[in-house]
Amino acid sequence: MSVPGSESGRGRVGLFVTCLADLFRPSVAWASVRLLEQAGFEVTVPDRQTCCGQPAYNAGDLPTARRVARGILDAFEPFDYVVAPSGSCAGMLRLHLGRLFESEPDTATRAEQLARRTHELTEFLVDVAGWTGVAASFPHRVTYHDSCSSLREMAVRDQPRALMAQVQGLELVELGDRDVCCGFGGTFCVKYPDISTKMVSDKTAAIAATGAETVLAGDLGCLLNIAGRLAREGRPVACRHVAEVLAGTNGTDPIVPVGP
Amino acid sequence: MMDGAAAARFPEASARALGDENLQAALRLLGEGFQARRTDAVERFAAFEDARDAAVAAKTRTLRHLDRHLETFEARCREHGGVVHWAETPADARQIVLELLTDRGVRVLSKGKTMVAEEIGLNGFLEANGIEVIETDLGEYIIQLAEEAPSHIIVPAIHKTMPQVADLFRQHHDQTGAELFPRRTPADLVAEARAVLRGRFLEADAGLTGANFLVAETGSSVIVTNEGNGDLTQTLPQLHIVLATIEKVVPTLADGAAILRVLARSATGQDMSAYTTVSTGPRRPSDVDGPAEYHVVLVDNGRSRLLGTPAEEVLRCIRCGACMNHCPVYGAVGGHAYGWVYPGPIGAALTPALLGVETARHLPNASSLCGRCEEVCPMRIPLPKIFRYWREQEHAARLNSGRMRLGLAIWGWLAARPRLYRLATGAAMRVLSRLAGRSRRFRSLFLASGWTQSRDFPAPAGRTFLNSWKQRS
Numbered sequence: 141m142s143v144p145g146s147e148s149g150r151g152r153v154g155l156f157v158t159c160l161a162d163l164f165r166p167s168v169a170w171a172s173v174r175l176l177e178q179a180g181f182e183v184t185v186p187d188r189q190t191c192c193g194q195p196a197y198n199a200g201d202l203p204t205a206r207r208v209a210r211g212i213l214d215a216f217e218p219f220d221y222v223v224a225p226s227g228s229c230a231g232m233l234r235l236h237l238g239r240l241f242e243s244e245p246d247t248a249t250r251a252e253q254l255a256r257r258t259h260e261l262t263e264f265l266v267d268v269a270g271w272t273g274v275a276a277s278f279p280h281r282v283t284y285h286d287s288c289s290s291l292r293e294m295a296v297r298d299q300p301r302a303l304m305a306q307v308q309g310l311e312l313v314e315l316g317d318r319d320v321c322c323g324f325g326g327t328f329c330v331k332y333p334d335i336s337t338k339m340v341s342d343k344t345a346a347i348a349a350t351g352a353e354t355v356l357a358g359d360l361g362c363l364l365n366i367a368g369r370l371a372r373e374g375r376p377v378a379c380r381h382v383a384e385v386l387a388g389t390n391g392t393d394p395i396v397p398v399g400p
Numbered sequence: 401m402m403d404g405a406a407a408a409r410f411p412e413a414s415a416r417a418l419g420d421e422n423l424q425a426a427l428r429l430l431g432e433g434f435q436a437r438r439t440d441a442v443e444r445f446a447a448f449e450d451a452r453d454a455a456v457a458a459k460t461r462t463l464r465h466l467d468r469h470l471e472t473f474e475a476r477c478r479e480h481g482g483v484v485h486w487a488e489t490p491a492d493a494r495q496i497v498l499e500l501l502t503d504r505g506v507r508v509l510s511k512g513k514t515m516v517a518e519e520i521g522l523n524g525f526l527e528a529n530g531i532e533v534i535e536t537d538l539g540e541y542i543i544q545l546a547e548e549a550p551s552h553i554i555v556p557a558i559h560k561t562m563p564q565v566a567d568l569f570r571q572h573h574d575q576t577g578a579e580l581f582p583r584r585t586p587a588d589l590v591a592e593a594r595a596v597l598r599g600r601f602l603e604a605d606a607g608l609t610g611a612n613f614l615v616a617e618t619g620s621s622v623i624v625t626n627e628g629n630g631d632l633t634q635t636l637p638q639l640h641i642v643l644a645t646i647e648k649v650v651p652t653l654a655d656g657a658a659i660l661r662v663l664a665r666s667a668t669g670q671d672m673s674a675y676t677t678v679s680t681g682p683r684r685p686s687d688v689d690g691p692a693e694y695h696v697v698l699v700d701n702g703r704s705r706l707l708g709t710p711a712e713e714v715l716r717c718i719r720c721g722a723c724m725n726h727c728p729v730y731g732a733v734g735g736h737a738y739g740w741v742y743p744g745p746i747g748a749a750l751t752p753a754l755l756g757v758e759t760a761r762h763l764p765n766a767s768s769l770c771g772r773c774e775e776v777c778p779m780r781i782p783l784p785k786i787f788r789y790w791r792e793q794e795h796a797a798r799l800n801s802g803r804m805r806l807g808l809a810i811w812g813w814l815a816a817r818p819r820l821y822r823l824a825t826g827a828a829m830r831v832l833s834r835l836a837g838r839s840r841r842f843r844s845l846f847l848a849s850g851w852t853q854s855r856d857f858p859a860p861a862g863r864t865f866l867n868s869w870k871q872r873s
């Protein structure tokens with residue numbers, strides 16, 4: 141449990157849960173809370189949060205994206221840090237929020253300030269917190285999928301690997317073509333399903349080629365896409381968010397249980 | 401001319417492309433070939449990132465005063481005996497070229513690789529006017545035989561497998577009397593094409609090339625090739641026509657050199673292309689060869705309209721092809737699916753500007769915004785940002801689907817009302833979770849067929865996190 145105002149606290153973190161973790165896989169959020177608390181931060185989950193606004197932003201619907209973004213600004217302004225278990229949502233807050241308010245200088249300034257305090261979870265734990273206290277065991281061969289936004293917007297690549305290296309028994313086998321998109325892309329995957337299918341099939345083939353039992357990633361969007369395709373292909377590979385393994389909360393079932 | 405309307409049929413064309421086994425076999429070579437070679441080239445050249453910055457700076461400076469640099473180019477070109485023609489539209493450009501040819505009684509035109517000629521539909525127009533066009537770039541030659549359009553900006557016939565090319569040669573070469581080869585290896589095919597083309601170069605009364613860039617301070621045009629075909633095209637005949645779009649001009653030779661340092665590395669992974677040829681005016685008395693006349697046709701076709709808009713950065717493009725070589729969407733469907741001259745990410749950014757968002761709206765949408773194109777683009781063009789810009793134009797003009805707009809409106813309305821959102825999503829997730837049963841997945845789902853046609857849809861846990869969290873605290 142968090143200890144509000146605790147003296148040992150290293151700062152107040154507002155957890156940006158992400159809409160996918162909130163709705164589909166709460167275990168990712170629980171794991172994030174646990175990791176942040178283990179690292180010595182006081183974690184708050186502002187209950188006025190919903191989504192980062194990307195569905196509208198990437199669809200070109202700026203007025204809607206703006207409406208959602210205002211809620212985020214209000215909800216997360218009081219915290220020292222905003223941390224999200226997703227490179228995609230963190231990227232939205234860090235790189236795109238300000239652009240939404242180009243015509244409102246005051247709001248744009250608020251957005252820029254929020255952007256500077258926003259981090260992806262593993263990046264925060266490693267680069268900001270300098271935390272090396274992972275206390276988890278996962279005696280499995282795993283592979284790791286880098287989401288495009290983690291990689292290219294948030295410069296997250298080594299951080300999850302540094303944390304995974306601390307997990308007892310975890311053996312990491314790197315994916316071939318690991319910087320290639322899995323084909324999720326938000327609404328892209330349903331607007332252009334044939335192309336998306338080709339992309340995710342290439343990805344699941346690369347995953348199978350590693351011989352890993354579990355594929356981990358830092359973004360639920362990719363994971364739902366990959367898990368859904370693995371299940372359809374009947375490939376026995378489990379999918380989990382990396383935070384679940386790092387926090388040792390992997391008692392829950394993987395995303396889509398392996399098997400028929 | 402390639403029918404611009406084909407860009408509107410991207411979904412159908414891409415579905416066909418995914419089912420085309422020859423195309424898929426040809427596209428598989430992208431990863432092993434171009435991507436690996438670019439990576440090697442970049443690793444060999446420690447100053448690559450600095451070179452990128454320098455090239456970007458050169459081009460950015462150019463675009464700021466494009467009109468001035470173009471005027472300088474024209475003046476210098478004239479001093480060296482060249483003639484500059486201005487064409488605002490494709491029709492203007494076609495007419496200028498045709499008149500240059502017919503005024504001099506030209507019947508056969510040899511042609512180096514130029515995308516602008518595709519853009520203005522030059523070949524078909526000239527042929528309809530009785531002028532024979534000989535493509536001298538091997539890739540362009542192959543697709544000319546196949547009567548197809550290029551599917552890549554630097555490898556026009558990348559969609560063709562070797563056996564397909566061998567077939568084409570069998571159909572078209574056996575009667576020419578030229579030396580033939582066994583057609584078992586790529587080298588055989590190159591040798592045979594050379595043998596056939598060598599004779600044809602000499603038949604041409606005029607040569608037309610593109611330009612990788614134009615140099616304002618010297619009035620020169622510069623082309624880079626690997627086959628040397630461009631040199632023969634522009635030095636053998638009496639008339640050399642350069643076809644270039646206005647953003648190809650750079651102020652100085654040094655600026656051009658900055659571009660050359662990143663161009664071949666990004667394109668083919670070479671440090672330099674085999675031939676870099678600078679042409680300045682027609683032959684001078686002291687020159688051993690060269691054309692008697694040198695004309696440059698400068699085409700605008702919508703470029704000047706882009707200046708000052710958020711899409712203006714596409715004008716930095718040096719047509720290296722790296723973005724398409726690394727694009728997973730291009731890698732899945734190839735170039736023809738894009739339906740117009742420029743495929744891949746640069747096509748998705750440029751085509752809406754040239755053909756209109758209404759026609760080309762699919763192209764910037766058919767991207768997962770993965771950003772790999774921007775990562776490798778030597779000119780640091782923010783391609784995903786430009787895709788978003790076109791999507792914004794599309795949404796503002798209400799060109800996207802009604803279902804999409806309605807979905808976004810409902811979702812946005814809810815997402816801006818956290819308490820209601822919590823209630824609604826809480827109930828929806830509870831129901832979905834129960835419906836999924838023990839398998840924890842859906843094989844099909846109402847309104848989600850795009851997803852479930854090829855993927856199971858993972859079931860939500862049941863209780864949302866935020867609803868559970870409230871009870872903890």
Ligand code: SF4
Pocket residue numbers: 666716717718719720721722723724745746773776777778779780781
């Ligand atoms: S957009 Fe960039 S990567 Fe693509 S062709 Fe142009 S310069 Fe090359």
